Amino acid sequence: MKLNKLSNLLLAASMTFAVTGVAQAQSRDTIQIAGSSTVLPFSSIVAEEFGNNFAQFRTPVVGSGGSSGGLRQFCQGVGANTIDVANSSRKIRPNEVEACKANGVQEIIEVKIGYDGIVFASRTDAAVFKLEPVHVFLAQAAQVPQNGKMVANPYSRWNQIDKSLPDQEILLAIPGSNHGTREVYEEKVVVPGCETLTEVNAMDKDAGKKFCTAMRTDGRVVEIAGDYTETLARLTAQKDAIGVFGLSFYEANRDRIKVATVSGVEPNLDTIISGEYPVSRPLYIYIKGAHIGVIPGLQEYAMFHVSEGMSGFGSVLESAGLIPLSDDERAAISENIRLKKSL
Amino acid sequence: MTILAENPIKTVVHPSQVQQKVIASLNRRHRKEAWFRRTGLLAVLISLSLVALLFINIFSKGLPAFWQSAITLEIYFDPQIIKIPAKPEQAADESDNDFRQRYLDWQTQVGFVNFNRLITDSLQKILPDASKHRRDLGRIVTSGERFALRDMVIADPSIIGQTRSLHLLTDANIDVWLKGNIDRSLPDAQQQLSPKMREWIDKLSAEGVIQNRFSLALFMNPDSRSSLASAGLAGAFMGSFYMMLVVILLAVPMGVAAAIYLEEFAPRNKLTDLVEVNINNLAAVPSIVFGLLGASVLIGWFNLPMSAPIVGGLVLSLMTLPTVIIATRSTLKAIPPSIRQAALGLGASKMQAIFHHVLPLAIPGILTGAILGVAQALGETAPLLLIGMKSFVASIPASPFEQASALPVQIYLWQGNELRNFFEARTSAAIIVLLLMMISLNGLAIWLRKKYEKRW
Numbered sequence: 001m002k003l004n005k006l007s008n009l010l011l012a013a014s015m016t017f018a019v020t021g022v023a024q025a026q027s028r029d030t031i032q033i034a035g036s037s038t039v040l041p042f043s044s045i046v047a048e049e050f051g052n053n054f055a056q057f058r059t060p061v062v063g064s065g066g067s068s069g070g071l072r073q074f075c076q077g078v079g080a081n082t083i084d085v086a087n088s089s090r091k092i093r094p095n096e097v098e099a100c101k102a103n104g105v106q107e108i109i110e111v112k113i114g115y116d117g118i119v120f121a122s123r124t125d126a127a128v129f130k131l132e133p134v135h136v137f138l139a140q141a142a143q144v145p146q147n148g149k150m151v152a153n154p155y156s157r158w159n160q161i162d163k164s165l166p167d168q169e170i171l172l173a174i175p176g177s178n179h180g181t182r183e184v185y186e187e188k189v190v191v192p193g194c195e196t197l198t199e200v201n202a203m204d205k206d207a208g209k210k211f212c213t214a215m216r217t218d219g220r221v222v223e224i225a226g227d228y229t230e231t232l233a234r235l236t237a238q239k240d241a242i243g244v245f246g247l248s249f250y251e252a253n254r255d256r257i258k259v260a261t262v263s264g265v266e267p268n269l270d271t272i273i274s275g276e277y278p279v280s281r282p283l284y285i286y287i288k289g290a291h292i293g294v295i296p297g298l299q300e301y302a303m304f305h306v307s308e309g310m311s312g313f314g315s316v317l318e319s320a321g322l323i324p325l326s327d328d329e330r331a332a333i334s335e336n337i338r339l340k341k342s343l
Numbered sequence: 344m345t346i347l348a349e350n351p352i353k354t355v356v357h358p359s360q361v362q363q364k365v366i367a368s369l370n371r372r373h374r375k376e377a378w379f380r381r382t383g384l385l386a387v388l389i390s391l392s393l394v395a396l397l398f399i400n401i402f403s404k405g406l407p408a409f410w411q412s413a414i415t416l417e418i419y420f421d422p423q424i425i426k427i428p429a430k431p432e433q434a435a436d437e438s439d440n441d442f443r444q445r446y447l448d449w450q451t452q453v454g455f456v457n458f459n460r461l462i463t464d465s466l467q468k469i470l471p472d473a474s475k476h477r478r479d480l481g482r483i484v485t486s487g488e489r490f491a492l493r494d495m496v497i498a499d500p501s502i503i504g505q506t507r508s509l510h511l512l513t514d515a516n517i518d519v520w521l522k523g524n525i526d527r528s529l530p531d532a533q534q535q536l537s538p539k540m541r542e543w544i545d546k547l548s549a550e551g552v553i554q555n556r557f558s559l560a561l562f563m564n565p566d567s568r569s570s571l572a573s574a575g576l577a578g579a580f581m582g583s584f585y586m587m588l589v590v591i592l593l594a595v596p597m598g599v600a601a602a603i604y605l606e607e608f609a610p611r612n613k614l615t616d617l618v619e620v621n622i623n624n625l626a627a628v629p630s631i632v633f634g635l636l637g638a639s640v641l642i643g644w645f646n647l648p649m650s651a652p653i654v655g656g657l658v659l660s661l662m663t664l665p666t667v668i669i670a671t672r673s674t675l676k677a678i679p680p681s682i683r684q685a686a687l688g689l690g691a692s693k694m695q696a697i698f699h700h701v702l703p704l705a706i707p708g709i710l711t712g713a714i715l716g717v718a719q720a721l722g723e724t725a726p727l728l729l730i731g732m733k734s735f736v737a738s739i740p741a742s743p744f745e746q747a748s749a750l751p752v753q754i755y756l757w758q759g760n761e762l763r764n765f766f767e768a769r770t771s772a773a774i775i776v777l778l779l780m781m782i783s784l785n786g787l788a789i790w791l792r793k794k795y796e797k798r799w
Contacts, residue, residue: 044568055450063734
């Protein structure tokens with residue numbers, strides 16, 4: 001009967017699927033990348049251009065998941081079902097390198113691709129902010145010193161922290177701890193701001209650090225686990241909110257948000273390159289050395305990433321918002337990749 | 344009777360009093376009914392207006408994105424710029440592999456040509472003051488179009504030396520500016536385009552050189568990040584297509600077979616009861632759990648590729664399986680037992696009775712269940728995020744084993760793109776495409792049911 005033939009056909013088809021599936025899994029010819037959502041736009045552009053420029057290689061696939069998520073995937077081991085490149089908006093931590101080595105990922109090639117600024121931005125119709133690191137600390141801290149004692153954070157408006165700040169409710173949208181941006185935000189803004197307080201300097205180092213990064217939990221500081229669009233949505237909903245963004249995201253949405261100066265410096269390409277603007281960080285990609293020569297095009301991809309046309313001055317990535325490395329530094333990194341110099 | 348005697352007044356009821364009482368009670372009941380009807384109607388109206396709100400919101404945002412600004416340019420394929428050797432031809436004694444290598448080398452060489460020059464040269468002819476603003480000039484046409492020119496040369500090198508009139512997509516920010524998706528009155532510092540660029544665009548648009556054209560890119564191109572204006576749905580569409588293929592090939596036959604066995608052949612005992620309870624439970628498992636299973640078992644143990652539609656299809660098959668089983672079983676239950684009895688009475692074996700008589704009658708119901716299951720799988724997003732399908736994939740997959748995205752995931756990805764002014768509309772357009780596919784699948788299910796339905 002007709003029905004029987006049909007079901008035989010379906011069975012045969014699904015078997016073929018299963019068999020080819022196993023055969024395909026042995027090798028992979030597409031570079032697989034995952035990690036930081038700050039690096040993702042840049043890496044995606046490089047991946048696409050790579051696929052378009054090298055007829056012999058396939059276009060790499062770029063996933064997100066945050067710097068920590070990407071590095072965790074990266075360190076799962078060696079083989080076709082693990083990723084080849086981890087994007088990270090912070091340097092790999094020593095414990096992550098150990099985790100990698102424990103899982104057999106011995107060769108980790110670190111590639112610095114450029115810099116990115118972190119900006120504080122609010123809606124264009126909100127007040128103008130001239131922030132100092134200490135303001136941000138006082139706005140987000142769990143406890144603040146007052147009259148020599150530590151009290152629960154009493155501030156609810158910015159002008160209570162400093163008369164020069166606008167009379168606006170304190171609402172901070174900061175990146176969640178899965179983002180590399182968070183670490184830089186704490187390292188470059190919160191902790192330096194906190195350490196300007198004499199009470200904190202009196203504490204011992206560990207207690208001080210713990211005190212500085214303790215966050216208030218009354219809902220005035222919101223951790224955003226998703227990407228910057230989610231932070232932007234928060235700003236759209238709440239006029240008073242101030243969000244933490246990457247400079248490139250701000251550049252693409254200048255009609256919707258405006259930036260605050262930090263320590264009197266406005267964030268832009270020039271102030272970040274010169275180091276005047278304090279809140280910037282290097283961006284990295286980590287290449288799995290053991291996959292070079294196994295996954296076609298991996299080394300070429302890394303070289304292409306730091307080539308002048310891609311990430312030099314006047315390059316594609318610069319117009320996408322990446323702050324380029326100096327030519328000498330780029331050349332040195334390119335040489336590292338060629339020699340497969342591992343961490 | 345004693346009660347009557349004690350209380351004679353209450354028992355003697357005047358007929359008009361009865362009437363009044365009945366009328367009052369009737370009125371009360373009518374009021375209640377009218378109230379219930381109004382509440383029901385209100386509920387329908389509220390839900391309808393919410394759906395209407397959703398549709399109006401999505402369609403008003405998304406429909407304009409189906410048309411995209413494109414510039415019409417006379418492109419001269421200048422032999423001075425395109426200096427490439429002749430396209431290789433396979434020699435008689437050359438192996439396929441050698442030829443392929445030679446052909447790839449040639450392609451790479453064509454790739455070194457600066458196709459942007461062709462575009463800027465052509466632009467210079469229509470923009471007299473162009474030479475002073477070379478940087479802006481290079482940003483009018485979206486960067487991906489240079490590959491379109493390259494592909495034309497690769498396909499047919501004889502084009503070199505000729506002039507072709509081409510419609511090239513403009514940069515995403517130009518589309519945003521012309522559609523009014525950015526406030527035109529904002530100061531320069533907040534604009535994405537330079538003042539010179541805006542002046543050019545308005546001039547070219549008034550002259551009709553830049554026009555809104557139906558966006559083929561949206562349907563023909565894969566996703567793009569280096570050339571935002573050329574980002575399209577083709578890659579995600581093929582990814583979804585392969586996944587649905589896997590679901591149809593795996594979940595439907597398996598689900599139907601399981602349902603037939605459970606309904607018609609399986610003995611009624613504790614074990615089949617347990618199976619039944621579990622199937623119903625499986626239908627209620629949140630889809631993200633299937634994603635976790637896919638990530639740890641299919642990718643972790645069976646070493647299937649990450650971000651591949653085959654894995655997505657397998658995961659979605661698991662999710663669709665209970666839906667298909669339950670729908671098939673209820674259809675089989677609805678076939679009158681007289682059909683089976685008549686077949687058995689005429690000497691058919693049990694299998695013959697089922698496959699020759701019951702199943703053909705059940706086909707419309709089974710198809711409806713299967714199509715609804717597939718439609719549900721098509722819109723599923725959560726499990727796909729966990730098996731790496733939310734990656735950026737800039738190529739169209741040629742098989743279910745190649746990395747791909749899926750339509751609902753593409754919506755999620757575009758929703759997160761940093762150029763909000765352009766991608767808000769693009770995202771809504773993608774939602775419209777997905778909605779239309781869902782509606783047509785559901786329509787197909789209704790049509791099949793209506794056409795083949797038998798009433799008993």
